[in-house]
């Protein structure tokens with residue numbers, strides 16, 4: 568490509584850098600589909616396990632295929648003793664996202680063939696990472712709280728098993744379903760920053776663990792998956808629903824970003840936000856947390872009035888904050904929940920990249936000086 572043909576797009580906006588068969592996004596109309604199926608239909612009718620099968624195989628499973636897939640996933644729920652020891656060597660006040668990023672990286676050292684990069688090997692590693700990461704989160708959280716580790720229960724679904732390992736008691740069906748819907752809605756989302764990071768890393772033919780580790784590091788940023796914690800911090804700072812409008816208007820006046828709003832692709836309401844809004848309302852009613860829901864709703868109304876013309880609407884992180892709070896999760900576990908789900912998408916993209924790989928290597932537009940004389944250190 569000649570220099571004249573090269574274009575610079577800050578933040579790579581509008582650049583098509585990969586092809587995928589997994590998720591389709593229409594940002595103007597607020598549409599999200601996984602393999603052609605509307606996210607709302609999956610949230611209301613599918614399970615996380617079935618959604619992962621869909622993303623990785625580009626079709627819905629038959630009953631026996633889903634059974635085999637689920638059995639395989641459950642057979643990898645348990646974390647080995649060495650990994651538990653590694654988690655217990657982390658400082659108790661470490662941020663869970665730092666622990667997760669480090670421990671996913673460490674999983675490579677307990678894999679007898681960590682660098683195997685055939686598509687089949689990548690699928691198997693993805694299955695293991697997806698299945699065992701909930702245990703990493705639960706083991707660390709219980710260890711820092713001084714509680715006994717709760718072993719995984721392979722008779723439980725992905726969602727129920729995580730809540731069981733975290734809380735030490737079997738979750739209700741309603742909580743399990745709510746968590747399952749969170750996992751479905753967060754599973755994949757085009758070439759978002761963390762997915763791009765995963766694809767960039769695997770494109771060097773590095774390894775699946777490195778790719779997923781890089782993705783976790785990307786996701787934790789406040790402009791990406793870290794925004795759900797930012798939303799909760801904001802909700803905690805607003806004393807009552809009546810204070811919401813003044814609080815947000817003050818943030819706008821100070822040119823602060825309102826977490827949970829805006830998106831590079833959506834210029835309409837993120838369809839995941841609509842799904843999670845319904846879920847958050849139901850859970851808030853059931854758990855006596857309507858103040859959080861009402862504050863969120865009040866913020867959305869102010870933002871609609873002030874920012875809708877600019878195409879800034881609630882994104883997935885806005886109502887997921889209230890949802891996770893109602894499920895009983897601590898604030899610093901919100902972004903880790905995004906990780907649990909998005910491993911499905913990251914892995915699917917890693918597999919797609921390996922199926923038709925070409926090294927990612929964009930170029931820079933050099934804007935510095937030329938022909939500068941070298942001055943020896945004594946003369947500077």
Ligand code: CMC
Nearest residue numbers: 759789790791792794824825826827828829830831882883
């Ligand atoms: N609050 C106030 N103003 C905003 C916001 C917001 N949340 N988002 C964008 N803007 C303004 C921004 O100040 C800028 O204004 P101006 O043109 O006057 O300078 C304009 O909108 C464009 O912003 P941008 O940063 O160039 O747009 P982007 O496409 O790079 O930003 C974003 C996308 C998600 C980083 C941004 O909307 C944002 O910072 N949102 C808050 C953080 C957040 O909720 N992130 C989660 C994203 S969705 C889940 C995920 O994928 O992780």
